[in-house]
Amino acid sequence: MDPRAAAIFRERGIQVDEKPGLTPEEFKAIIGDYDGLAVRSSTRVNAEAMDAAIPRLKVIGRAGIGVDTIDVPAATARGIVVMNTPFGNSITTAEHAIAMLFALAREIPAADQSTQAGKWEKNRFMGVELSGKTLGLIGCGNIGSIVADRAHGLKMKVVAYDPFLSPERALELGVDKVELDELLRRADFISLHTPLTDQTRGILSREALAKTKPGVRIVNCARGGLIDEAALKEGLESGHIAGAALDVFMQEPAKENPLFGTPNLICTPHLGASTNEAQVNVAIQVAEQMADFLLLGGITNAVNMPSLSAEEAPRLKPYMALAEKLGRLVGQVAGADIRSVAVEVEGAAAELNMKPITGAVLAGLMGTYSDTVNMVNAPVYAKERGLDVKEVRHEREVDYHTLVAVTVGTAEGDKRVAGTLFGNRAARLVDIFGVAVEADLTPRMIYIVNTDAPGFIGSLGTTLGKAGVNIATFNLGRRKAGGEAVALVAVDDPITPELTEELRKLPGVRQVVPLTF
Numbered sequence: 001m002d003p004r005a006a007a008i009f010r011e012r013g014i015q016v017d018e019k020p021g022l023t024p025e026e027f028k029a030i031i032g033d034y035d036g037l038a039v040r041s042s043t044r045v046n047a048e049a050m051d052a053a054i055p056r057l058k059v060i061g062r063a064g065i066g067v068d069t070i071d072v073p074a075a076t077a078r079g080i081v082v083m084n085t086p087f088g089n090s091i092t093t094a095e096h097a098i099a100m101l102f103a104l105a106r107e108i109p110a111a112d113q114s115t116q117a118g119k120w121e122k123n124r125f126m127g128v129e130l131s132g133k134t135l136g137l138i139g140c141g142n143i144g145s146i147v148a149d150r151a152h153g154l155k156m157k158v159v160a161y162d163p164f165l166s167p168e169r170a171l172e173l174g175v176d177k178v179e180l181d182e183l184l185r186r187a188d189f190i191s192l193h194t195p196l197t198d199q200t201r202g203i204l205s206r207e208a209l210a211k212t213k214p215g216v217r218i219v220n221c222a223r224g225g226l227i228d229e230a231a232l233k234e235g236l237e238s239g240h241i242a243g244a245a246l247d248v249f250m251q252e253p254a255k256e257n258p259l260f261g262t263p264n265l266i267c268t269p270h271l272g273a274s275t276n277e278a279q280v281n282v283a284i285q286v287a288e289q290m291a292d293f294l295l296l297g298g299i300t301n302a303v304n305m306p307s308l309s310a311e312e313a314p315r316l317k318p319y320m321a322l323a324e325k326l327g328r329l330v331g332q333v334a335g336a337d338i339r340s341v342a343v344e345v346e347g348a349a350a351e352l353n354m355k356p357i358t359g360a361v362l363a364g365l366m367g368t369y370s371d372t373v374n375m376v377n378a379p380v381y382a383k384e385r386g387l388d389v390k391e392v393r394h395e396r397e398v399d400y401h402t403l404v405a406v407t408v409g410t411a412e413g414d415k416r417v418a419g420t421l422f423g424n425r426a427a428r429l430v431d432i433f434g435v436a437v438e439a440d441l442t443p444r445m446i447y448i449v450n451t452d453a454p455g456f457i458g459s460l461g462t463t464l465g466k467a468g469v470n471i472a473t474f475n476l477g478r479r480k481a482g483g484e485a486v487a488l489v490a491v492d493d494p495i496t497p498e499l500t501e502e503l504r505k506l507p508g509v510r511q512v513v514p515l516t517f
Contacts, residue, residue, distance in 0.1 A: 001040055001063055002283035012291045028052040036290050038063060039070075041270075047074035054078050055372075059293050061286040064089060064273055065143075066223060067303055068196055076304045079374040083289050083302050086142050088282035089273035093221055094146035096272045097191050098154075100219045100245035104189070105130050107243075109266050131155040136187025138203060139194030139222065140165045140175060147191055148175050159183050162194075184211040189219065196223035206231035209241065217243040221272045224249040229259055236262045247272050299356075305376050306355035316352060319404065320360040320375075322419050322427040325441045325517050326406045327364025329429070330417050333447055333513050340388040340409035341365065348402035348424075350393045358391055361406050400430065432477070435486045439475035442490040445515040451508035452478045452485040459506050460487065467502070469493045484510070 001018075009016040019030070024044070031037065031053040038061045039045065045060060050071070060070060062084040075082045103109060106127035114121045135151045137144045140160040148158045152174055160175040161183045170177040180203070183190070190212070194200045204218070204227040212218075218241060220227055229250055235241035245266040249257055252270060259265055273282070285301075292298035297317060298310030308316065323343070331338070343358045362378035366385075373381060382389055388409075405418035418431040419441075429439045432447075450456055457474075464471060470492040478485035495514040503512045 001038065001286075002279050004280060005038060005063065005283035005287040008284060008287035009291060012295060014291055014294060024049070032056060035059070036061065036294055038286050038290060040064060041066060041069055043069065045070045045075075047071050050074055050078050050080060053080075059083065059290055061085075061290040063282040063286040065093075066195065068223065072304055076377050076380055079372060079376045081293060081299060081302050081376055082304050083286065083293070083300065085282045085285040085289070086301055088285045089275075089278035090142045090146055092275045092278035093272035094143050094150065095275075096247060096268075097143075097147050097193070097219050097221045098150050100221065100247070100266065100268075101130060101135075101151075101189055101191070101217075103266050104217045104219065104243040104245050107264075130189075133157070133188040134159060134186050136161070136183040136190045137175070138162075138180070138183065138190065138192045138226075139200075140170075140173065141193065143222075144191075144193035145173055147193060148173050156189075159186055180208070181211060184208060185213065187213065187216060189217045191219040192222045192226050194222055194226065196225050201225050202228055204228065204232070209235050212241070214240055215242045217241070217245075219245045221247040224252060224254075229257070233259050233262050236264055305379075306353075306359065308353065308356045312353055312356075316356050318421055318425050318427065319349060319352060319357055319402075322421060323357045323360035323404055323406075324364035324367075325427055326404060326417050326419050326429075327361035328367055328517055329364075329432075329441065329447075329515065330406050330408050330415060331365040331368030332515050333433075334408050334410055334415050337410045337412075338365070338385075338387065338408045339411075340390075341382070342390050342392060342407040342409075344392040344394060344403075344405040344407070346394040346396065346403040346405075347400060349404050350395055354391050354393060357404060358389070362389065365406075365408075403430075405431070429488070432486060432488070435477040435479060435484075437475050437477040437486065437488060439488045440473065440490065441517050442472060443517055444491050444494065445517070446487070446489045446491060446495055446503070447511070447513040447515055448487040448489065448503065448509060449511040450485050450487065450506070451510070452480075452482050453508050456485075456506070456508055457487075460489070460503070463499075463502055463506065464489075464491070467496075467499045469495065469499065 006016045006018055028049050031049060035056060036059045040063050057080055059081045060075060065084055065086050067082060067084050070082055072082050107125045111125045131154060134157045137148060137160040140162040151158050158175045159178045161178060161180045165177055206228050209231050232244055236244060243264040247268045248270055289300045292310040296310045297313040299308040343361050345354060359375040359378060362382050363373055363375045366373040366378045366381040400420040403418055403420050405416060407414050407416040415433050419427055419429045422428050427441055429437055429441055472490040472492055475488040500512055500514055
């Protein structure tokens with residue numbers, strides 16, 4: 001990695017060790033001592049390595065685009081943020097793809113080899129023009145869109161297959177959005193610019209290659225595994241495919257490959273990001289992103305959680321703290337029978353990035369069931385439990401300057417809690433299951449539901465006093481006189497199971513739940 005990455009970490013006060021060339025065993029032996037891990041493509045970070053890294057490791061930064069060498073699901077399950085730098089080498093990779101197009105069209109590598117051998121085979125190398133030809137892009141994201149722009153400068157027509165490409169974006173790029181079969185039928189040149197996923201693996205299969213136009217030329221500067229290499233070899237040998245230029249292979253480093261030596265094949269050793277500018281850019285970007293996360297809570301270009309800019313993070317931090325407490329509160333009181341979660345924001349909260357607030361709610365809620373939950377893996381845990389999660393943003397006049405509410409669906413009906421911020425900092429509970437309260441959520445509390453009757457507060461205080469538990473604050477609310485009442489009692493001492501049972505035996509008590517925050 002370019003040394004500027006380490007320099008940025010040090011400038012921002014983060015201790016950094018540079019340890020290239022570690023064996024997997026050496027890597028696992030030391031990784032548990034670090035909060036962050038910055039890697040290039042040669043470092044494989046699997047579940048076993050992550051187990052050695054927890055609980056300290058918080059973020060893995062990939063200086064580059066591809067994260068196929070990182071077990072992202074394993075990182076997510078362990079609450080580790082995975083970041084990449086999708087823009088740092090986009091231009092470099094796109095330019096390499098364009099260079100491959102030229103090399104294919106004019107047979108430049110073979111002509112160079114022939115000429116340097118003294119053969120001067122001018123009539124042998126009859127190329128084709130790029131101008132007027134149709135370029136088919138499989139993937140039209142960061143890199144694909146740059147290739148499209150450069151191709152337009154070469155007067156090529158561009159068609160693109162990308163399920164995530166909107167019609168508006170296609171119009172803006174000047175590309176014709178088509179289905180894959182149509183692209184295969186129309187393209188004179190095909191260039192791949194998609195990540196390797198379960199959906200894209202083998203996207204140019206034997207069947208797909210058979211649908212291509214005779215004489216097609218194919219460029220792959222994206223990921224090995226997108227093309228059936230055996231079928232590509234057959235297509236080149238038969239002449240159906242006029243040429244192929246590969247920068248990536250199914251197995252790398254590709255020191256041996258059945259494709260090598262096939263006519264009209266051009267190969268480079270994964271050079272897509274190999275320019276001085278790209279190496280510097282991705283190193284700087286990964287260091288800045290990781291430093292923002294570790295120091296400020298900013299999340300940029302994460303592949304397993306929503307983004308949260310370093311500028312947003314300080315403003316959102318108190319809201320996320322409030323949301324986490326609300327989620328933890330409703331999780332502890334409602335118990336395990338939660339079927340759905342709705343997160344609502346009103347007032348000033350409605351103007352903010354809502355994803356981190358929802359993530360904090362889920363972290364608090366799922367933290368009721370596991371002590372390894374955070375904002376990264378909470379959505380996964382929620383999905384595993386079959387929870388339906390929705391977000392609601394209200395733009396109405398409200399009683400509070402800002403409000404965050406959490407409603408969970410249970411077999412007994414919906415249960416809703418709501419909180420606000422005082423002075424834009426201090427979290428305050430203002431509603432619990434329809435009962436208005438004004439309560440700070442402190443580290444130790446007791447939630448009590450009882451029948452509103454004279455003498456209850458005295459009995460409660462006496463019982464806690466006999467147990468040696470000091471009351472810090474006492475917050476009360478009720479639905480109506482003589483009806484259901486709620487007490488939220490902040491205490492300085494732990495509430496034992498034995499004390500909980502004593503409190504449940506007090507006259508009029510319906511529910512007692514010790515709370516921790």
